[in-house]
Amino acid sequence: MFRLFSLAFVLLCFVSCGGRSRQQPARPAEKQYVFLPPLPPAAMSSDQKRDFLREHYWDRFDFADTMFVHRADSMQMLRNFMEFVAVISDRPTDPKPMQALMRRASASRPMLDYFVWIAGQILDDPNSPMRNDEFFIPVLQAQLDAPFYDEYERIGPQYDLDLALQNRVGHRANDIRYTLASGASGALHRLRADYLLLFGNNPGCPMCREIHDAICASPLLSELIASGRLIVLAFYPDEDLSEWYAYREHMPAAWINAYDKGCVVRETSSYDLSAIPALYLLDRDKRVLLKDVTDVGLVESAIFAQEQAAAL
Numbered sequence: 001m002f003r004l005f006s007l008a009f010v011l012l013c014f015v016s017c018g019g020r021s022r023q024q025p026a027r028p029a030e031k032q033y034v035f036l037p038p039l040p041p042a043a044m045s046s047d048q049k050r051d052f053l054r055e056h057y058w059d060r061f062d063f064a065d066t067m068f069v070h071r072a073d074s075m076q077m078l079r080n081f082m083e084f085v086a087v088i089s090d091r092p093t094d095p096k097p098m099q100a101l102m103r104r105a106s107a108s109r110p111m112l113d114y115f116v117w118i119a120g121q122i123l124d125d126p127n128s129p130m131r132n133d134e135f136f137i138p139v140l141q142a143q144l145d146a147p148f149y150d151e152y153e154r155i156g157p158q159y160d161l162d163l164a165l166q167n168r169v170g171h172r173a174n175d176i177r178y179t180l181a182s183g184a185s186g187a188l189h190r191l192r193a194d195y196l197l198l199f200g201n202n203p204g205c206p207m208c209r210e211i212h213d214a215i216c217a218s219p220l221l222s223e224l225i226a227s228g229r230l231i232v233l234a235f236y237p238d239e240d241l242s243e244w245y246a247y248r249e250h251m252p253a254a255w256i257n258a259y260d261k262g263c264v265v266r267e268t269s270s271y272d273l274s275a276i277p278a279l280y281l282l283d284r285d286k287r288v289l290l291k292d293v294t295d296v297g298l299v300e301s302a303i304f305a306q307e308q309a310a311a312l
Helices: 002-017 046-056 067-071 074-088 096-105 109-124 133-145 155-164 206-217 219-226 242-250 264-268 296-311
Strands: 177-179 185-187 195-200 230-236 256-259 278-283 288-293
Touching (some): 195 206, 195 296, 288 296
């Protein structure tokens, strides 16, 4: 072994030092597929920096380089996208920044598919804390506007878009017919209160019970319920009623505890209750203040903001 090593070393020296040998050209550095967003000028205020990033966040991204799709660290890109969504979330119903991004991402099918996938993880996944239909609608519209997909590939995005366009923030919510344990029925639009909290729930869902407890523990919500200013409509959207009947005595007497007879909501897709639990907060005119959230703190904040605005 030592002799072989010595011989190899001598040959290497001979080739390297001989007059007729040529030095091997250095390999070009491999391109690094990493996206770094621009930094706002340091002299800007916080609001100015946010506005700068709202407009220029993706300026340094090469949308023509489809190799990025295959070589980049997708986890890093997900973090970049989350940062972008955080930047534009101060205007949660303004679609313009997302529309601008998706126009640029539509340069090719690989790039558009890549950004649709990333957006779906952040904006459409029921478990994402940044889920936002108003930002996801431009993503779906970009898919449907692009020339890359056939009629069968458009079915999914079209269905998702039709669902996302239901019960948008600032718009009047769809009506719901509900049925009580007694067999009596009612309609969401006929309920009269300053606020209505639609609570899509399933008795066997641990997170539903957490939300149930959080609503009951909230001094603000409890006071509004006691005064009649807030109605909680606990709505069970599935067809197997055995668990619902078994659990109904655990629901507060002040709530309306009801189910969807005939599963009409699911059949008509008038609400997206595919992921349970889901909270929809409506004002007195049944306009949507919060859509499909799971954080009771957001409900409290939205009501507090409405109360503050009304007091001005």
